[in-house]
Amino acid sequence: MKIKFYIATALVAGVLAACNGQSKKAEAHDHSSHEGHDHEAEAAQTSTANPVLNNEALNNVYAHYIHLKNNLVASNEAEAKTAAQAVKTALDALKDPEATKAAETSASAADLKTLRASFDALTKQVERLIKKTGVKSGEIYVEFCPMANNDKGGYWLSNNKEIQNPYYGDQMMKCGSVKETLKQ
Structure with missing residues (x-):
């Protein structure tokens, strides 16, 4: 019975760790996408610089x-x-x-x-x-x-x-x- 408890706990911990890792990757991806968007906005502003x-x-x-x-x-x-x-x-x-x-x-x-x-x-x-x-x-x-x-x-x-x-x-x-x- 204790073995099942330890296995279940390990599985839950593994799933939580995996989800947390995916969440951080998603946040990093969202953040990097946002940074890219800001860079694109800056590039757009540069392209409309004063003639x-x-x-x-x-x-x-x-x-x-x-x-x-x-x-x-x-x-x-x-x-x-x-x-x-x-x-x-x-x-x-x-x-x-x-x-x-x-x-x-x-x-x-x-x-x-x-x-x-x-x-x-x-x-x-x-x-x-x-x-x-x-x-x-x-x-x-x-x-x-x-x-x-x-x-x-x-x-x-x-x-x-x-x-x-x-x-x-x-x-x-x-x-x-x-x-x-x-x-x-």
């Missing part, structure tokens, strides 16, 4: 423009205002009266709603300058939301195809589509 333009001053404008767009997406009014001022300062260096006027309107916006309303005109000017000088490497996506600006529509530039609407933020994050890709 390089043929004009160094315009690279600066575009970097500030993307900062502005991202803060409009996030509905971060304070940072969006700061970014709009930085776009204006960077555009001043290009000495383009039309672009400077659009940037001044954005930089002087009193609130997020006004800033979003001025964003389409600013986008059109930055897009015009990019098309004029060209993209050296990478891609810029010209995206459009037909509902922005009281259904008149609104454009924005982005480093990736995923729609993140700066006109509505989280209210209508995915409203829009890619209309054009600017590249070398």
